[in-house]
Amino acid sequence: MATEIKAPTFPESVAEGSVAAWHKQPGDSVERDELIVEIETDKVVLEVVAPEAGTLSEIKAQEGDTVQSAQVLGLLGAAGQKAEPKVNDKAEAKSVNESEAKAEKPAAANKPAVSAKTHEVKAPSFPESIQEGTVATWHKQVGEAVKRDEVLADIETDKVVLEVVAPADGALSKINAEEGSQVESEAVLALFAEGAGGEVEEGKTQAEPSAEAKGAEESGDEKLGDKILAPAARKLVAEHNLDVSKIEGSGKGGRILKEDVQRAVQAGNAKKAANKPAAAPQASAAAAVPAFEGERPEKRVPMSRLRQTIAKRLVQAQQTAAMLTTYNEVDMGAVMDLRAQYKDTFLKAHDIKLGFMGFFVKAASEALKRFPDVNASIDGTDIVYHGYQDIGVAVSTDRGLVVPVLRDTDSMKIADVEKTIVDFGKRARDGKLGIDEMQGGTFTITNGGIFGSLMSTPILNPPQTAILGMHKIQERPMAVNGKVEIRPMMYLALSYDHRMIDGKDAVQFLVTLKELLEDPARLLLDI
Template sequence: MAIDIKAPSFPESVAEGTVATWHKQPGDSVERDELIVEIETDKVVLEVVAPQAGTLGEIKVQEGDTCESEQVLGSIGDAAASSESKKDSKEAPAADSKSESKPAADSKAESKPAAGGKGETLEVKAPSFPESVAEGTVATWHKKVGEACERDELIVEIETDKVVLEVVAPAAGTLSEIKVQEGDTCESEAVLALFSAGASGAAAPETDSSDNDSASDEGKDEKVGDKILAPAARKMVAEHDLDINKLVGTGKGGRVSKEDVAKAVKEGTAAKSAAKPAAAPKAAAPKAAPAFEGERPEKRVPMSRMRQTIAKRLVTAQQTAAMLTTYNEVDMTAVMELRKQYKDTFQKVHDTKLGFMGFFVKACTEALKRFPDVNASIDGTDIVYHGYQDIGIAVSSDRGLVVPVLRDTDSMKLADVEKTIVGYGQRARAGKLGIDEMQGGTFTITNGGTFGSLMSTPILNPPQTAILGMHKIQERPMAVNGQVVIRPMMYLALSYDHRMIDGKDAVQFLVAIKDLLEDPARFLLDV
């Protein structure tokens, strides 16, 4: 029985996609979860894998054609039908069999160049940029002309004003010509280089007897340790920097599919040990002042595209919003005692550290529900009220400040918040954050306290109307019940857009956060 191959469900902001590459041709045998076709949208490239083992039948949408969400792209016949068809062909007259076998061999030979056959020259193109990204800058070439590389090996990084995009080798072969040098700008889908497929020793040896005539191991399973990973799952594991040993495979023989990895990413169950982020401050070492020569040296370097965008957004926020800041202080005693009491148990149960940010995210989520104006945004002359809480967390990276977003924080558990933030921090420092992870958001939290800031005035993240600034926890003498006691105190700063939020609401919102943090049982018990 044939099963339809359908395009994935596109996000609401994506109207249609383009079929970029068919990795299998009609008649080719495929395994379950093996990569069949790639669909390129204006934001990302989506992979479509085989829903079952069998043989690829009819292709209904050709390469270069557009397709809509969940549109039927082709069909797969089951393995049984495939074997029966082979049996029937064997029972046919020998002369007919021979005469029919030659065209089949010819079609196979003709299909090789489409997959990046040996000696073929391919174009290395920039990805399709989102609508909000006009152009990018070639940041780093990881391969030089004449250097051999494997298929899907990183060749060049392109820096846009939002994220760093990676361009990989289209096949095994050699980089033959670079057309856009480091530091030069490029547009969406611009040709960056020329690539000679199969021109290196990295290419797989040719064989006519194999049914798997692909130019690489892209569509093959790979055994890593005691886990067997599908190709799409393998790529997703690398993107999210997951611990392979923590993945649970639901496929045949414990095979890990793309769906298994996606589930682990969503639940945060396969994140690598949280012990590594402790060394994060060392990541700033490469930014040390360069060595100068001479008596009064100077050095001029171009501002990165991301830094230019950050500067532009900050200036725009100050020029367009009626921005005010209100301050308060919170006694962190209750949170610190709760954390001290349960941090070891928490790490054993959830495999992540219990930090302070999770408490602030949950406290802000509860306060945003009580004060919907703070959770709203301004769109021209309209006010958009959001019935959900998507909180952005400002993360520092070598390339600049980025703000990945926690979605639906009201439904997230404390452990989910901590795991997701750790994952965002790791991917931000590695330049692996996706555009979709940084879009949207109804409120933002920034923590200058990690760098020792005692007090600051955070700047709004448009079109949001408020942002919370956390600061360093410092012991100070406080008057409690008529006596002076030493308490761990933190200054809080709430910057808000006075066009949308009145001073009374801003102050009460910040007081609500203070009250919830000083008695965390209130938001844990929802009282």
């Protein structure tokens, strides 16, 4: 009796995977727990081992095929059992099919075959906290040729922008949801014709692709120059604008896997030379400015979903919390001197500039440990105390304010904080942040100083009970040891929920933050 070889059970965050490589072929004998096949997901490569000793009798999912969680990949027969007389090799299958086709339809040889397979292009599966989204932009129009995994449309939710990609090479045949329309989770947005678009004109011939290129095409890979890319690797190459000729593949036959691209991204040695004119972004921004006509012009536009959510949450925070704000000021001289002394060494060691936010996040993490009420949240009539520090950092984008979360900041180094914040800022402006990256958080820091704000009152980010506002560093005359000195000062504002936090704790929390920042050695000595 044959034993089924199944794909692993994927976690909830992984929807599907791709068969990366079969290490055994039909007829090969295998031992129990011996590696048979690798499944590549968007996060990791999973190994599938033999559940028992035997002989691989059939392969049901070929290399490059997309598979679901726990899907049957192949069959394992008894030891010594011959493989079933099936054509598993794709090249042989193609040869057999071609010979049959020639015998039945010789006249069809002069015209390239176009697949008639139609796919439904669906909206992504929204989390429970998101009810619906808005079709923000269609990047492709009906009949326009697209490649597999190329972005077709953007769906804007109240938290993030989600990308909808092409399921295969082809073209859109019909758009069901126009830009601006509301769609629910997994709603059909359009119909997609596989193989359509950019067809070869009748009477023209194409060069016969090499056997290597054929193999790449049939497996779902793409051949660029002399390199073969796995589907997940191809998407990463496009996202990071990499030169594939500079990437070494570690897969079968030199195939470039997702891990190879990730290593190239980290090394930073495979970037393509920038060839876009510098004036392009300005021209694009200028085009986005609405043109007004008349003496007293007005323009009415619908509020974006993100802006609606921001407005709702801010009003909710003021209506449901007993919000109060306490202020203090901090002398930033010590931190600025430390930055000036080590900025070049820090940049060379960590490939990131030393900013102010790293000091504030580390100081806040320490202060939150000393004042657990400030790190707590309110859930109905319950108080939830968190034994960890997850600090949200407010990031301003053209679409509105988003708050990605730094996890376990107490264990992060200042360099890790700076790198993560820079990455958050870039991806927030590009609409690439994931929903999970903006959920949770036990405390929030917002920096109005980068826009020149001298003092403000930040609004709580429910269900959190406190938020810290940073501001502009302003030189002011200060009394220091009985003398007047010009010092770089910053006002700090802590808004807190008085239902949970007493005024004494809020003031002492802010004083602790001030002391840690005015003497950064305290962060290192834990005092």
